[in-house]
Amino acid sequence: MKPEIVRKKLLGWYATHRRSLPWRETSDPYAIWVSEVMLQQTQVATVIPYYLRFMDRFPATEHLAGADIQEVLKLWEGLGYYSRARNLHRAAGEVVSRFNGRVPDDPATFRSLPGVGEYIAAAVLSIAFGQAVPVVDGNVKRVLSRLLEIDTPVNRSGAHKIFQEPAALFLCTKHPADFNQAIMELGALICRPKNPDCRCCPLSGLCRANRHDQTAHYPKRDAARKIPHRHLAIGVILKKGKMLVVQRPMDGFLGGLWEFPAVPADEGQTDREKFEAMISADTGLKIAMDRRLTRIRHAYTHFTLTGDVYLCRHAAGRVRLKSAHGHRWVTLRSLRRLPLHKSNHKFLDALEAALEP
Numbered sequence: 001m002k003p004e005i006v007r008k009k010l011l012g013w014y015a016t017h018r019r020s021l022p023w024r025e026t027s028d029p030y031a032i033w034v035s036e037v038m039l040q041q042t043q044v045a046t047v048i049p050y051y052l053r054f055m056d057r058f059p060a061t062e063h064l065a066g067a068d069i070q071e072v073l074k075l076w077e078g079l080g081y082y083s084r085a086r087n088l089h090r091a092a093g094e095v096v097s098r099f100n101g102r103v104p105d106d107p108a109t110f111r112s113l114p115g116v117g118e119y120i121a122a123a124v125l126s127i128a129f130g131q132a133v134p135v136v137d138g139n140v141k142r143v144l145s146r147l148l149e150i151d152t153p154v155n156r157s158g159a160h161k162i163f164q165e166p167a168a169l170f171l172c173t174k175h176p177a178d179f180n181q182a183i184m185e186l187g188a189l190i191c192r193p194k195n196p197d198c199r200c201c202p203l204s205g206l207c208r209a210n211r212h213d214q215t216a217h218y219p220k221r222d223a224a225r226k227i228p229h230r231h232l233a234i235g236v237i238l239k240k241g242k243m244l245v246v247q248r249p250m251d252g253f254l255g256g257l258w259e260f261p262a263v264p265a266d267e268g269q270t271d272r273e274k275f276e277a278m279i280s281a282d283t284g285l286k287i288a289m290d291r292r293l294t295r296i297r298h299a300y301t302h303f304t305l306t307g308d309v310y311l312c313r314h315a316a317g318r319v320r321l322k323s324a325h326g327h328r329w330v331t332l333r334s335l336r337r338l339p340l341h342k343s344n345h346k347f348l349d350a351l352e353a354a355l356e357p
């Protein structure tokens with residue numbers, strides 16, 4: 001398969017089929033960087049409104065660097081993978097302090113910034129600075145795996161390196177920005193995970209999986225591990241019209257986001273005494289459980305969650321946190337201004353209805 005033919009066909013297709021997306025209307029490296037960070041693990045349609053709000057509030061590295069992380073997390077709320085937002089915020093700070101606000105175009109320097117891994121570096125350096133660096137993301141791996149019938153499972157560690165070789169071979173060094181976006185776009189629009197639209201694909205005459213009628217068998221994947229399930233008992237602790245929320249430690253899963261205190265629970269009915277004792281150990285407060293408000297279910301990528309939400313009264317004591325980063329007593333109104341993680345959002349309407357006078 002001649003790389004120059006693949007290039008020509010892909011670039012020709014991209015010229016007429018590329019979607020008009022907000023981050024394609026700019027050549028600002030910072031704006032392109034923000035879009036690529038958001039697009040990691042997230043669909044284009046979900047990203048667009050987040051991107052527009054984010055760029056409206058933080059149009060340049062200086063604005064992001066000078067912002068409070070709480071505000072950044074609030075704008076990121078619901079997009080998930082919050083370490084992306086924390087890293088971007090820290091990286092913007094470094095860009096301002098070390099490079100006068102200009103995103104560095106030197107690969108090693110750009111890679112030294114928080115959160116800039118191989119994919120982000122390749123995407124930003126090629127799209128914003130026109131450097132001939134191949135991108136390898138899920139879409140690219142899927143296209144290449146079908147085009148060449150590559151048997152390496154795409155989710156296996158080390159797969160990235162295997163796919164990087166053909167990605168580099170096919171890359172158009174004259175137009176790396178368009179080529180990289182073209183192959184990702186083909187994966188997103190035509191060479192979809194299920195039911196690829198081979199009849200409309202510019203590579204259909206070259207594609208091995210298509211020729212052998214094997215598209216359903218590529219890309220290969222190692223079987224996914226079973227996702228564990230957790231049960232939590234969540235306490236809405238009320239005191240003089242306000243409720244206690246705690247902030248998760250800055251580093252780690254959902255870092256910096258706010259939530260109601262929660263403790264691991266047994267499946268089914270929560271044991272009242274055990275719950276009160278565990279909440280007390282975690283917060284320093286003596287509480288009394290009143291009643292169950294609701295049950296929520298939520299799925300993260302690495303576990304699923306069932307949470308029973310209980311209305312509780314503060315009985316005595318001052319807050320002394322064991323694991324959380326900070327705490328606040330808030331009204332429902334001020335709670336809605338904090339970056340709250342998604343599973344807690346799921347019961348805010350039920351809580352509001354329960355607290356109505």
Ligand code: SF4
Binds near residue numbers: 190197201202
């Ligand atoms: S021909 Fe089909 S399987 Fe092959 S790259 Fe195109 S869409 Fe994907």
